[in-house]
Amino acid sequence: MLLYTLKRLGLAILIVCVAMLLLLSAIHLVPGDPAGIALGPRATPEMRAEFKALMGLDQPFFIQYFKFLGNVVTGDLGVDVWSKRPVTQMIADQLPHTVALTIVGLGWSMMIGIPLGCFSAVHRNSFLDRFTAVISVGCIAIPSFIVGLYALLLFAVELGWFPAIGAGEPGDLGDQAMHLVLPGLAVGLGWVGYLARFVRTSMLEVMGENHIRMARAYGIPTRRITYIYALKLAILPTVALLGVGVGSLISGAVFAEIIFARPGIGKMVVDAVNTRNYPIVMGGVLVTTMLFALSTLISDLIAAWLDPRVRQGF
Amino acid sequence: MSTSENVLDVRDLSVSFNTARGSLRALRHIDLKVPQNKIVGIVGESGCGKSTLINSLLRLLAPNAVVDDNSEIIFEGEDVMEMGKSDLQGLRGQRISMIFQDPMTALNPVISIGAQMSDILYRQKLTKAQKRERAAAMLAQVGIPDSVRRLDDYPHQFSGGMRQRICIAMALMMNPSLLIADEPTTALDVTLEAQIIHLMKELREDFECSMLFVSHNLGLIAELCDEVIVMYAGEVVEQGNVHDLFHRAQHPYTQMLLECDPARISETRKDLPTISGSVPDLVDLPQGCIFSPRCPKRYEPCNESPPGTFEVGGQHSARCFKVRDA
Structure with missing residues (x-):
């Protein structure tokens, strides 16, 4: 290991x-x-x-x-050409916001997408399976900034359930969490569809395997078969997909940061590109690439933790 | 526990599948009995309905299967067809258990052997440690060395033969009254096959269970079974005790099947004997005997109506007009 x-x-x-x-x-x-x-x-x-x-x-x-x-x-990323502030310091200020947003987006997509996929696989070809198929494809097709704008209009402006813009009062965790709900949804919703479709396909494949037939023949309760025997295998390709998917979640976060006027790496890099502020561009891209590399690393380790064949193959 | 001497008594079992082409009649009027402490063999070529039969016994058929209303599956005095969900849960793996054909795919690859074995014991009020103890004892009994330590290993760490031993251990965990072995050695090489058969013979004496042994290896059937059922295209064409069947086969299909057994061919020949033609379409059945299109001995009655089951003598019977007219 x-x-x-x-x-x-x-x-x-x-x-x-x-x-x-x-x-x-x-x-x-x-x-x-x-x-x-x-x-x-x-x-x-x-x-x-x-x-x-x-x-x-x-x-x-x-x-x-x-x-x-x-x-x-050595941790030195140069200085901002205009303000002369060290880039490392600027990134350290912005990074937690982007990481939090990406994680909340990931949370939204996993919380909705994975159960939806399991449900579709278990109730294959039922009305609800077809309904979730339409919803899933819809989620994939709608760009995150559209979701962001409408979520903002509906839940923040019309209903007033969640705050509209900003990152919340510094130090007030509850307020900051409330400010993450809508942007997180905007970032994660597209992945709900991907995950639901992906989990459904892998579940159906695993459910047809011999060992599932054997577990049934041994009278193992259906829920246990679905959520332990089948899901533990079916989730493996999904974990790998998510590791790569964090890359696209981060780019989705750029839109969300602009729409919801949140601080974050995305917004900072976009501004820096417009003014050709290269040290910030380099630093920002370096950190997001590191985030991406880290997430694939974590997903590989999760896969190894779930699957003994991967764990012992090395 | 029922007082009847048959553990399993299947009467008039018919199963069909709804397909795009129409109703596929996979099993038709199957009668079979498994007496207490006997091994009954089922022989037949691929697609003859062996798997459908086994799945029907545990009510594990695909959703598009339709079981005929007259069908009865009496297991220890209870009709499996009438059982509710909880009764079935008590049946599967506890009173009837199964050994599958391919040990390489029959075990879950991401759950340890010990956990998979303990899971079968979920119906019993035992502590986790007690379940593990039982599992280790079972593994030792089927000849897995160092069984306590190996409980934490995963299926890919065992060889094919070992995995089949584990499957056998799992099948016997709950001390079932009936063990169904679905071609348990087909996926293994000859040396391992001999070992597994030897193990099964040994365990049968320890566990005193009846067995339904499905195979297309006639040699194995002859060696292991007390009674034999020959199936063809969803029907039982001949049944009897192992001696009668191998020495006085009546149905032309059984006779040809015996001739085709490579173990019986003594001289060197260029072509191995085969049964010409192929299995009939089960959506559109022939009017007469199901085997008549391939039968070298067919005569007038064969094309008119399907033959009934005719007794040859004792428990030996065959579904062939030749037997009636003999």
Whole structure:
């Protein structure tokens, strides 16, 4: 198990390094001189050169890359070009909001999606199965910002059940939790559909297997067969899917952060891209990539914990 | 417990499946008895209804199956067809248990052996430790070394033969009155097959249960069983004790089946004997005898109406007009 964990950890680090390489290439390939855009048309060549040196853009590509990686190891992500605040500090302020939002979104989608999928598989081809199929496909098809806007209008503006914007009073956990409900729903709803369909398919496959027939022949109670014997196997592909899915949940979180005017990494990176504030872009993308790599790592470890064949294969 | 000497008495069992093409009549008028402490073998080629028969006994048929109203499955004096949900729960795995064909897929891969075995004992008021103790004792009895430690292992850590031993241990956990073995050695190689059969013979004496042994290995049937039932396309075509059936087979299908047994072929031949033709369509049954299209001995009555069951003598009977006219 230890060796397995180390192997996965190595893979996670590799993912982050490759992602940063791609990002740096993208920065170089984007048309337009970043200094020119940032400083405006009236800037002198000296000002531009100074600006480029500040962002490290005057050095060769690979030097920039390894310098960046080297700084990351020491926890230094550079400074905001405009406010001169350290990027590490800015990210540390914003990150908890994004992580909380992603986790709540994940919670919403799992809480609704997995039971819905089990239900559809057990009552296969019933009216409710078909009904959930329509709901699921609907959830997949509706973009998260539409869900966000309507949820905001209905539950916050019309009904007033939940607060509309912001992240809540700092220090007041209850208030912050209330502020997470609607954005979380907006982020997670699309995944309700994916999960319901996915869990249904794996459940149906597992329910047809020999060992389930055997458990039935031995009179094991139906609920136990469904929720222990079958679900423990059927959930495995779903766990893997979710590990990857966190990536798309994070990008969904960007929309939710803008609509609900919440602080967060997403909003910060979008603003930084518009002003070509590269240290923040690099730092923000690095942290989200790390989040993504971490979530696949966690999902692999959960799968290994559930499935002894994975656990002992390494 | 019933006083009758038959543990299982199936009378006039007919099962059909609703399919897109119409009603598929998988079993037709099956009569069979399993006497106390005897092993009854069921032989027949693939698709003859063996599995449907077994599933009917435990009421585990697919949702599109329809069981004919006249059908009776009397198990220890009670009709399984009349049983409610809780009675069935008490029946499955407790009074009737089953060994499946493929030990590689019969055990749940993500639940430890000990947990799967203890789960079968959920009906008994035992502590967790007592259940584990029972499970370990059963494993030891079927010849799994170091049984206490191995309770925490998962199915993939055992070989095929070991897994079938575990399945046998699970089947005998509740000391059932009837054990159904569905081709228990088909998925194993010959050496393991011999070991498993030896084990089953040994355990039968310890546990005193009756057995329904499904196989298409005629040699095994001859070695293990007291009585034999030959099935063809959803009907019982011949039944009798093992000696009569192997030495005085009356039904042409049984005779041909015996000729096709590779173990019986003594000289080197280019082609192995086969039964020509294929199993009839069970949606659209022939008017006469079900075997007549493939039967080398058919004559006029065979095409007119299906033959009834005719006694050959004693407990030996066959569904063939030749027996009546002999």
